[in-house]
Amino acid sequence: MxxxxxxxxxxxxxxxxxxxxxxxxxxxxxxxxxxxxxxxxxxxxxxxxxxxxxxxxxxxxxxxxxxxxxxxxxxxxxxxxxxxxxxxxxxxxxxxxxxxxxxxxxxxxxxxxxxxxxxxxxxxxxxxxxxxxxxxxxxYMRLMKVVEGQLLKALACHYLGEDGQWMLHIDSLVQAYIVQDELRAHRFSKRLTTRQASEWLSHSLEQLEMVAGGALTNPLYSFLVEYFGPIRETVRDLQLAEGKG
Amino acid sequence: MRDEHVDFQQIYEEYRPRLEQVEQILKERARSNQAELTSAGEQLLEAGGKRIRPLFALICGTVGENVSDDVAKIAAALEMTHMATLVHDDVIDQAALRRGRPTVRSAFGNLAAMYTGDYLFARAIQLLAEVDNQEVHRAMANGIVKMCQGEIEQIQDFYNWSQGFKTYFRRIQRKTALLIALSCGLGALVGGGRNEEVHALRRFGYYTGMAFQVIDDVLDFTGSAEVVGKPVGGDLRQGNITLPALLALRNPGLAKRLQELVHPAMSAREATEAIDLIVGSGALGEAKRVADWYIAKALLALQAVSRVSVRQQLTTLTLFLADRTF
Known part of the structure; x- marks a missing residue:
């Protein structure tokens, strides 16, 4: 930062x-x-x-x-x-x-x-x-991603164009944010299992890791890397809790 | 009165095709991919109303030489903004009925009413974004900010007997007059009116809007519950101190009793006594004279408008609104 x-x-x-x-x-x-x-x-x-x-x-x-x-x-x-x-x-x-x-x-x-x-x-x-x-x-996740992410997608679409890659990464970012928020609010018993949360976060991380190395100097990707750092820890914790560690 | 009524109907007839165009835009834009949102929007559209704001915009849109579809878009956006405020007002007032029909909040709940209002407001701004005129946005944005301030101030002044006339007039300016002033001013702007005509029509709309709200506040005490669609004295029962109540307060014999009767925990009996005191005080006649003064100012503003048909139609419409009983 x-x-x-x-x-x-x-x-x-x-x-x-x-x-x-x-x-x-x-x-x-x-x-x-x-x-x-x-x-x-x-x-x-x-x-x-x-x-x-x-x-x-x-x-x-x-x-x-x-x-x-x-x-x-x-x-x-x-x-x-x-x-x-x-x-x-x-x-x-x-x-x-x-x-x-x-x-x-x-x-x-x-x-x-x-x-x-x-x-x-x-x-x-x-x-x-x-x-x-x-x-x-x-x-539920699809709808929540619209609620939390659609303003960001509109902004990206307006300033960066409708390139599918931007959208994919904003999508992953928003998904990770929602999962984190659900974790913080302890809503998992109602909506999501820890396994599902872990899978979603892992998926978001995989999508990020698919980004070409050179692109990581881009501000948006840099932010994604920075944002996903703590989430990596969360995923490890969740996987341990699921006995996958 | 009878002739004016016929004239008023004639104006509606003349503008029927353009009003139907506005109605069509409203229907199309209120339609959503989400079934309940569409249903809530249709419920609001079917509840209708007089479509006064679109009519003002359409008439004022004929002031210049431009014949533009943008006037219909602006008219629809103004009505949609009005609809958005109504659906949110029903949550604030915890209203079960509007014009005799269940409100969105009573049909689907408070949250659904919030989402419907936010959806309609977004649609209204989106419609305006299609009009290539930054002046439209600046005027509209300024007006909407003040409208919101007016709504907050209305709650702030509930049960506040120490508010002066200035506070009341500023509140109704923001709550009602601004949107009618915008209807007239923006209609004229997009219709290609000269600068002085745009300003004059905006002033006309402002004074007409002030009169409209004062009359509304008088009708709250006199209109029958079946016709007005809410209980007699509904504003006062809610704690909203309007012009008739403020005028009655000037009578030293009534002031103390009114202040004793109207408070947040007032009973139905206390409310009825307060309403009777205000009605019997002569304040309603005085308030009506204030409305007449605003109407006179509105008609005076029309002198700057060169097109005769616009002056005549707006005069008829304004006099009709001044004489309305609901």
């Missing part, structure tokens, strides 16, 4: 939190945050595309506002009914600020692509929410 990346994160985080801020939401303790994972992945994509710092700052601020605006709405049934309205409005406010920033950037094609991603994310969330039959783990 470079200093300039950390400096960019601090600037983007500060900017996004300033946009999210509303005095009354603060008084009522509506806590908001930005996703470090989405920043890191977005930063790697924009660095790979050699986007200038000013634009990186604007686009990532908008992306993180959008990501937070959508994800805070998942909490609407987790809070007290007296706070539900504020959760709804906090998310709407974040989304309005994302639109405000992108309107300033003036890139209609990017706006169109991100909106398409939001459409697909909400379709996936509805499918996860209202599925009448229990979802297979593969179907």
């Amino acid at each position: 470079t200093d300039s990346k950390e400096a960019m994160f601090r600037r983007v985080e500060r900017k996004a939190l300033t946009h999210m801020h509303h005095g009354y939401l603060t008084i009522r303790n509506v806590r908001q945050a930005v996703s470090r994972f989405h920043f890191d992945a977005g930063y790697a994509i924009l660095s790979a595309a050699a986007v200038k710092d000013d634009e990186v700052e604007q686009v990532l601020t908008a992306l993180l506002l959008l990501e937070q605006g959508l994800s805070i709405h998942d909490d609407v049934d987790r809070c007290q009914s007296s706070d539900q309205g504020l959760i709804v409005l906090a998310g709407d406010y974040d989304s309005s600020k994302y639109y405000y920033i992108l309107a300033g950037v003036g890139d209609s094609a990017l706006m169109f692509s991100l909106c398409e991603a939001v459409v697909q994310i909400n379709e996936a969330k509805m499918a996860l929410l209202l599925s009448t039959a229990p979802l297979s783990t593969n179907e």
